[in-house]
Amino acid sequence: MDQAELQRSGTKAELPSMDQLWMPFTANRQFKAAPRLLVSAQGMYYRTHDGRQILDGTAGLWCVNAGHGRPEISAAIARQAQEMDYAPPFQMGHPLQFEAANLLADIAPADLKKVFFTNSGSESVDSALKIALAYHRARGDGTRTLFIGRERGYHGVGFGGISVGGMVANRKVFRGSLLPNVDHLPHTYSAEHQAFSRGEPDWGAHLADDLERIVALHDASNIAAVIVEPVAGSTGVLAPPKGYLERLRNICNRHGILLIFDEVITGFGRLGTPFAAQYFNVTPDIITTAKAVNNAAVPLGAVFVRNGIYETVVNGSPDGAVEFFHGYTYSGHPLAMAAAVATQQIYQRDKLLTRVLDDGIGQYWQEALHALSDARHVKDLRNIGLIGGIELESRPGAVGKRAFEAFVACYERGVLVRYTGDTIALSPPLIIERGQIDQIMTTLRDVLRTIA
C-alpha cells in the first residue's frame, strides 16, 4: 500500500522528517513534538495522518467557504493546467482572467467594479494602499500619503499590512521598519459595554468619531485612506458597533479620505451577503479580498476598486504608458483563475453567498453559540454571520495557554477550531448543517469542562 492508499484507508501514515521546514505562525518546537497533520478533505471534514475524521469548524483558515473537495473546482484546475500552465500578466492577457473579473464584478457592491488580482490577502492590502496613493497623486493631491488603521486590526504580514495593522505581536519585532506615515483609530471592543452581544453591539458607534481628532491632528490634506476590517477576525471576532461603519464613511466623505474595507475573511458570503459592505449597507472605495474568492484552491487575492478610482489613475497617464507600476508575476495565474470561475459558479448555483441569512443557519449558529454562556471558563461570546468568538478567562500570567489546550482537545475529539489569545474563533464552511453546528458546540462544552 502506498502513502496515498494508506491515507485513504484511514490507516496510520508514516510521518516525514520535520527538521527542515520552518512553519509559519506556528510554535515550531511544540508542533514538531506532537504533530497535527491533515492529509485529505471532503465536504465538511478533514482526515488526519492517523486516520481520524475532523469536522472543519474554521473553513481551513476562513477560506474554504464552499466546503472541501469540490469536483468542479479540481476539474477546472486540471483542465487549465493541461491547456495552458502559465501566461505572463504584464502587457499580455488570457481570457479566464477577464471572465473571473467579470464574475466578481457582478457581485461587487455599488460601483466597485474594477478588479486587480494578487496572490494573497497581504498582497491585496499592499495593493490597495498603493492604489490609494496612486489615485490621490493622479488627482494632483499627492500630499495625501498618510494611512489610518486601527488597533486590533489584522491586515496580513507585508510591511504595509503590519504598519496599518494593530496586532502588537506582529509589529514589535519590526517596529523600526514600519511605514512612517500611519496613525491608528482605537479598537471597538469593550467587555464592560459589549459582553455577550449578539451580532453588532449596541455600544461603541462614537468610537468612529476619533477619526475627526486624527484628521485635525494631521490635516485632511495629508491623509490618503482609512483601512479597517468590517469585522475584525484575527484579533478575536469583533463585530462593529451599530452605526460605527456609517460614521467612518461619513467622516471620510467629509474630508476626501478613501475608505478601504479589508474583507479577506468577510468576503464571499461569510455574513450572508456577498460582502460585508452589503450586510452593513456601507460602501467603501476599495475592498481587499483573498481566501474564499476561489475557495482557497489556488493562492489568489482580488482588490475591488470604484470605477472612478480606476478611471482617475488610468486616464491620468499619457496614452501608451503603463498607468500603475504594480503587479505580481502570478497576478491572474491561469490555475487560480480557473478555480475562481468554478468557485463563483458554485456560489451562484448553490446560493451560498446568501445562505447564512436565507436559510436561517446564521440564526441557528447564534443560538447554539450563546447556549455556551454557562460553559466553564467562558468570559464572553461574540457572533456575526457564520463567525463565532468564545473568549475564555485567561490563566494568570499565561495568556493563550487555556485556548491552546482547548484547541488541541477539540482536535483530539474530532473538531477543528482556531484560537487567538484566549479567544476560540469559529468560521465553518457555509455548507454546514445544523447537526454539525451542534457537534462543534457540544465538543467545546465538553472540552471546556475537562481542561484546567
Ligand SMILES: Cc1ncc(COP(=O)(O)O)c(C=O)c1O
Ligand atoms: C482581514 C485580513 N487581511 C489580510 C489577511 C492576510 O491574508 P494572507 O494570509 O492571505 O496574506 C488576513 C488573513 O487572515 C485577514 O484576516
